[in-house]
Amino acid sequence: MDQASKKQHDLLTEPIPKLLIRLAFPVGVGFFFNTMFNVVDTFYAGLISTQAQAAISLSFPLFFLMIAVGSGISTASTSLVGHALGAGNREEAELYAAQTFAFALLHGILLSIVGLATAPKIVAMLGAKGEYLEFALSYIGAIYSGAAFFILNQAQNGILSSSGDTKSFRNFLITAFLLNLIYDPWFIYGGLGLPPLGISGIAWATVCIQAVGSLYLFRKVHATGLISWRTRRLALPSFIAFRHLAALGFPASLTMLTVAIGVFVITWFVGRYGSEAVAAYGIATRIEQVLLLPVMGLNVATLALISQNSGALRFDRVKETVKCALSRGLMLVSLGSAAVFAGAGALMALFSKDPMVTGTGAVYLRFAAFVFPAYVVLYINSFALQGIRRPQISLALGVYRQFIAPLPIFWLLSNHLGWGLKGVWSGIVLINWSAALISLVVIRKVFKGLGKV
Structure with a gap:
């Protein structure tokens, strides 16, 4: 061999x-x-x-x-x-x-x-x-x-x-x-x-x-x-092979594009509170990206493992992969969440000297610290669904999380309830956790269909 x-x-x-x-x-x-x-x-x-x-x-x-x-x-x-x-x-x-x-x-x-x-x-x-x-x-x-x-x-x-x-x-x-x-x-x-x-x-x-x-x-x-x-x-x-590649690839691409739509929606709401708020959000999201790098690694690993093991009908290993990836990911982000919550101000100060920008960004990062675990659940489950060739479910979750839910929830919290910018930050927490819980219910149902609870 x-x-x-x-x-x-x-x-x-x-x-x-x-x-x-x-x-x-x-x-x-x-x-x-x-x-x-x-x-x-x-x-x-x-x-x-x-x-x-x-x-x-x-x-x-x-x-x-x-x-x-x-x-x-x-x-x-x-x-x-x-x-x-x-x-x-x-x-x-x-x-x-x-x-x-x-x-x-x-x-x-x-x-x-x-x-x-x-x-x-x-x-x-x-x-x-x-x-x-x-x-x-x-x-x-x-x-x-x-x-x-x-x-x-x-x-x-x-x-x-x-x-x-x-x-x-x-x-x-x-x-x-x-x-x-x-x-x-x-x-x-x-x-x-x-x-x-x-x-x-x-x-x-x-x-x-x-x-x-x-x-x-x-x-x-x-x-x-x-x-x-x-x-x-x-x-x-080959038409047949291209059709299979498109059936899996296009939903995955569209799922990623929903992220761009989500950023646009959030930026539009944040932009109503001034350029400093937009700058703060932009800097804070870059900090988030760096802290989520280990989770991105788990996503790719999950996809590779589930793809082969589902092909081999080893659904016991498919389920174990999801459980293990979730536990490892949650353990990693728990450390990152604590660090971000405690050091939000210092992290923002690395990128800006404007007190309004650093203050606004620090508040957002403290909210974001509670969202990191939800990202783990969402990403791992999404890549697992793609690995067992159910990309349409991941796309539906992306559309809900990035487009359908933000518009009414941000308006309700920031405008109707008068929470302002904190309403947008609270909405991000609420939307991502609701999507994460939905993904857990969905993937459990999908696994039952594969013959495993």
């Missing part, structure tokens, strides 16, 4: 707690360096001008769309390839791995065409004018030119995760961060035969790094044996 096959077999036999740690830790580290990658971009954009920095922020919705599509394809490939491997159907696993490549490339090309065609109108609609508009279009135009690399890398990560390899993508993200420290100033200011590219240099540096990553990740996927020159004929687009 080769090393790649042994890793795949381990997901069906090794103790779940051990596997969760082995799979989750590299993902958490990778997400951290991915966050730092974005921090580097923001830093160098600020050296160009405040407008350049704002242009990157303004371009985020378009960038997020690409991230959502890539994440959905990654989730679909992990679920389908992992399920086939767990069922012992190697030929089907190779088919879905090859079709994932074709599916990802097709969507990458379509995103480039549609993104480049629609970006000017969308960015202008968001309020950009003059030099501000030029900066935003220069940045997002370069990003969308390389959309295929972004999507392909996410797809390859999905294939690797399905076979138990979460380290390769971590290695890519660490290397990407280090390369970005060199590439950003080089592409911005020019040198060694490269002309100065300004803000578009930040984007082109990212695209080049993603292109290099595509080659590295392909080597790793090839090493699993799921993709080879022998199986290249399997990459010819």
Whole structure:
């Protein structure tokens, strides 16, 4: 048995707690360096001008769309390839791995065409004018030119995760961060035969790094044996395989897009209390993201384990995975929640010296400390549902949590009851906990349908 096959077999036999740690830790580290990658971009954009920095922020919705599509394809490939491997159907696993490549490339090309065609109108609609508009279009135009690399890398990560390899993508993200420290100033200011590219240099540096990553990740996927020159004929687009990838990938992408909608809704309500409140919310959510990195690792580990074990009809291990991931996740965030509640003011002061911003953000973080456990329950259950190929349920929960519930609840608490900004913060707690409890009821019912209580 080769090393790649042994890793795949381990997901069906090794103790779940051990596997969760082995799979989750590299993902958490990778997400951290991915966050730092974005921090580097923001830093160098600020050296160009405040407008350049704002242009990157303004371009985020378009960038997020690409991230959502890539994440959905990654989730679909992990679920389908992992399920086939767990069922012992190697030929089907190779088919879905090859079709994932074709599916990802097709969507990458379509995103480039549609993104480049629609970006000017969308960015202008968001309020950009003059030099501000030029900066935003220069940045997002370069990003969308390389959309295929972004999507392909996410797809390859999905294939690797399905076979138990979460380290390769971590290695890519660490290397990407280090390369970005060199590439950003080089592409911005020019040198060694490269002309100065300004803000578009930040984007082109990212695209080049993603292109290099595509080659590295392909080597790793090839090493699993799921993709080879022998199986290249399997990459010819198949309607049935594309339909299965779409059935799992599109709901996952839409679930992620509901997050963007939720942020927009919250920001709209918060914006009525002034720019300081918006700044405070923005800073506080970045602090939240860093503290939730370990949970993101557990999400990917849960998806990989459940995909293979449900394919092998090992529903006892599926249930154990969810229980173990929930217990580990809740234990981790309990420490984070206590730290955030006690040090909210100090954490905000790291990012702003404005007393109104730090004060408002500290109040939000103290509310958020009570939401962290709900995030664990929601995320773990959502990825578990995707692993057993029930993505529509995750999408429904996302629509409820990000769109349906916030509008009436925020209005009721902040306006009707007169709680103001604290009404929005209270609403976030209430909405996420209600969604978490609904997810627990739903997943218990789904497990009963699989033959397990």
